Amino acid sequence: MSSGVAIGRVRLFQVSNLDVGESVVLENNVDSEVERFADALEQTREQIKDLGQRVKERGEDKSLFEVLSMHLMLLEDRMIVERVKELIQENRYGAEYALSCVVKEAEERYADLPDLFRERFKDVEDICRRVMNNLRGVHTQSLENLDEESVIVARELAPSDTASMRADTVLGFVTEAGGKTSHTAILARAREIPAVVGVSDVSRFVQENELIIVDGETGKVIISPNQDDLRAMHAKQDKQRVRQSRLLSIRDLESVTLDGHVIDLAANIEFASEVETIEKYGASGVGLFRTEFLFLNRVTIPTEEEQFQSYNQVAERLAPKPVVIRTLDIGGDKFAHSLNTPHELNPYLGCRAIRFSFENREIFRTQLRAILRASVHKNISVMYPLISGIGELTLANEVLESLKDELRKEGKPFNEDIPVGAMIEVPSAVLIAPDLAEILDFFSVGTNDLIQYTLAVDRGNQKIARLYEPLHPAVLRMIAMVADAGRHAAIPVEVCGEMASDPLCALVLLALGVERLSMAPYAIPTVKEIVRSIKLVTLREFGVKVLEQHRGAHIKTMLVDALPELLEGRGDLIQQIHESSLLA
Amino acid sequence: MSKPGFSEGRFIIQNELGLHARPAMLLVQSINRLQCNVLIEKEGLVADAKSIMGVLTLAAEQGSELIVRADGPDAEQAVEAIGKLISEKFGED
Numbered sequence: 001m002s003s004g005v006a007i008g009r010v011r012l013f014q015v016s017n018l019d020v021g022e023s024v025v026l027e028n029n030v031d032s033e034v035e036r037f038a039d040a041l042e043q044t045r046e047q048i049k050d051l052g053q054r055v056k057e058r059g060e061d062k063s064l065f066e067v068l069s070m071h072l073m074l075l076e077d078r079m080i081v082e083r084v085k086e087l088i089q090e091n092r093y094g095a096e097y098a099l100s101c102v103v104k105e106a107e108e109r110y111a112d113l114p115d116l117f118r119e120r121f122k123d124v125e126d127i128c129r130r131v132m133n134n135l136r137g138v139h140t141q142s143l144e145n146l147d148e149e150s151v152i153v154a155r156e157l158a159p160s161d162t163a164s165m166r167a168d169t170v171l172g173f174v175t176e177a178g179g180k181t182s183h184t185a186i187l188a189r190a191r192e193i194p195a196v197v198g199v200s201d202v203s204r205f206v207q208e209n210e211l212i213i214v215d216g217e218t219g220k221v222i223i224s225p226n227q228d229d230l231r232a233m234h235a236k237q238d239k240q241r242v243r244q245s246r247l248l249s250i251r252d253l254e255s256v257t258l259d260g261h262v263i264d265l266a267a268n269i270e271f272a273s274e275v276e277t278i279e280k281y282g283a284s285g286v287g288l289f290r291t292e293f294l295f296l297n298r299v300t301i302p303t304e305e306e307q308f309q310s311y312n313q314v315a316e317r318l319a320p321k322p323v324v325i326r327t328l329d330i331g332g333d334k335f336a337h338s339l340n341t342p343h344e345l346n347p348y349l350g351c352r353a354i355r356f357s358f359e360n361r362e363i364f365r366t367q368l369r370a371i372l373r374a375s376v377h378k379n380i381s382v383m384y385p386l387i388s389g390i391g392e393l394t395l396a397n398e399v400l401e402s403l404k405d406e407l408r409k410e411g412k413p414f415n416e417d418i419p420v421g422a423m424i425e426v427p428s429a430v431l432i433a434p435d436l437a438e439i440l441d442f443f444s445v446g447t448n449d450l451i452q453y454t455l456a457v458d459r460g461n462q463k464i465a466r467l468y469e470p471l472h473p474a475v476l477r478m479i480a481m482v483a484d485a486g487r488h489a490a491i492p493v494e495v496c497g498e499m500a501s502d503p504l505c506a507l508v509l510l511a512l513g514v515e516r517l518s519m520a521p522y523a524i525p526t527v528k529e530i531v532r533s534i535k536l537v538t539l540r541e542f543g544v545k546v547l548e549q550h551r552g553a554h555i556k557t558m559l560v561d562a563l564p565e566l567l568e569g570r571g572d573l574i575q576q577i578h579e580s581s582l583l584a
Numbered sequence: 585m586s587k588p589g590f591s592e593g594r595f596i597i598q599n600e601l602g603l604h605a606r607p608a609m610l611l612v613q614s615i616n617r618l619q620c621n622v623l624i625e626k627e628g629l630v631a632d633a634k635s636i637m638g639v640l641t642l643a644a645e646q647g648s649e650l651i652v653r654a655d656g657p658d659a660e661q662a663v664e665a666i667g668k669l670i671s672e673k674f675g676e677d
Contacts, residue, residue, distance in 0.1 A: 073636040117643040
């Protein structure tokens with residue numbers, strides 16, 4: 001799921017079937033059939049080269065380029081090319097049917113291989129589908145050359161397809177495959193294209209040019225909407241537009257409370273290319289740069305240079321605004337094939353995050369070197385995830401220091417005083433926060449993990465999801481403890497979990513003494529409006545009362561009841577909080 | 585016994601992830617322009633070393649033993665090139 005609503009005409013994309021019916025050609029036509037196949041290969045080669053050129057020009061990620069090189073090699077692969085020719089010449093198969101047989105042979109070949117290898121069958125499918133389109137003279141629908149605004153409906157979008165997607169003609173998309181962390185879903189979020197992924201069989205139920213509504217917020221897809229649906233969605237779109245323009249108008253205003261306290265509102269990002277959204281929403285910097293996505297959806301581990309490019313791009317563009325880079329937080333719910341993460345019985349309590357980095361020391365060292373090198377702009381901080389004790393922290397810092405030594409010897413510049421922070425997301429870290437504060441330059445509370453570890457709740461488990469309570473007194477007291485420890489040690493305390501993105505929760509966090517929030521970029525304007533409408537003194541007094549409560553449900557009611565007083569005269573804003581908070 | 589125009593080598597895959605997409609591409613690229621024919625054998629499975637699909641579907645993981653056989657005027661060069669890539673762990677790890 002992603003942001004926004006799209007209403008448009010369906011464009012079925014690349015549902016061209018690789019499984020075609022048997023066909024034979026006359027003996028006389030065998031040569032021309034072989035030639036037809038060769039032409040289709042050549043045409044495909046040109047298309048891939050073109051695409052590669054454009055990807056290069058746009059400076060998109062290197063992994064995509066690797067995929068395209070793989071495709072070019074497959075176009076010359078004897079096991080495909082010679083085999084198709086052989087089937088045409090010896091069995092007098094039509095080129096399409098011959099290709100279809102070869103794809104099936106390839107599928108069998110890949111079927112029993114270990115995951116890492118079997119997955120590459122996708123490349124064979126992707127490239128053969130292109131050849132098939134060219135053979136049939138189907139004008140290969142390129143997402144780049146859509147002549148009008150459309151909603152793309154596809155079985156799956158390959159990286160080579162999404163690469164050519166342009167936001168001005170692609171209104172939104174729906175795919176049958178994919179989950180929340182799939183390449184397609186991440187891309188949709190990053191480019192703010194309304195999308196719903198994982199809708200099985202959708203391409204069977206829609207027709208080309210049919211009207212379709214994609215609601216990225218609720219994950220709803222309406223095919224052939226009636227007048228009522230259309231009216232409701234247009235209204236939703238209008239409302240979004242109004243809200244958007246109003247919120248963007250406060251982009252350049254300072255995030256300061258009525259009584260003069262500056263509250264830092266930073267953005268969480270996943271890709272270097274998201275720097276634009278940061279500027280668009282007026283973030284004070286990047287409070288959390290998640291680096292996992294550099295490692296996901298790819299076959300190889302990114303090199304130091306590749307990582308450096310990515311970190312450097314963000315740091316350089318935003319300097320002097322601060323950028324907090326979190327080292328790899330892999331494991332738990334995110335699995336990277338390039339890292340060969342083993343299956344564990346209890347992954348959230350297993351070898352994840354900083355523990356994974358210690359187990360895979362070279363990956364950790366490579367990442368820290370890349371971060372250090374990008375720190376020359378003096379605005380980068382490094383942050384370790386899932387610190388549970390002082391030993392992990394000192395070990396991580398030892399590695400960091402040894403790399404500083406290395407870079408010094410190599411004469412490579414970096415910031416000697418790069419600030420070091422830790423995610424506070426394990427209850428043990430909360431309890432020893434004063435000790436950690438002696439070594440650290442800042443705290444960052446990861447609320448998602450802190451809630452699940454404190455309450456022992458996996459919110460992905462439907463049966464107990466209601467126990468996942470961000471406003472549980474235990475959770476709020478934990479956060480208050482971290483805020484206190486930070487204040488005593490005079491180090492900043494940031495909250496970068498989902499709670500910071502929820503306006504109602506953000507209000508509670510400020511009440512508990514947190515003065516830095518990092519959130520999804522789109523959430524910033526609302527929170528900024530809240531900040532600009534409150535008196536911190538009043539809010540803190542309210543926070544004291546919150547901490548005296550015994551039940552999450554009471555806290556919620558108390559909060560909702562207090563809104564008119566806390567946000568005096570801002571009925572419109574209260575209304576908006578009710579609409580956008582998941583708790584309200 | 586090696587005869588002229590024939591060369592053979594045995595190698596153990598050392599990099600952690602084995603002969604996956606990127607290493608396989610490097611391997612094919614390293615010998616693609618040579619004239620000789622090159623076969624790679626893993627546990628009785630034989631693949632054309634100039635075919636990316638062939639090399640990939642050997643699914644050679646870390647620790648697998650590969651026998652490389654090249655036949656043609658530049659056979660030695662081919663075996664050397666492949667051996668070098670494998671011993672350098674394809675620039676990984």
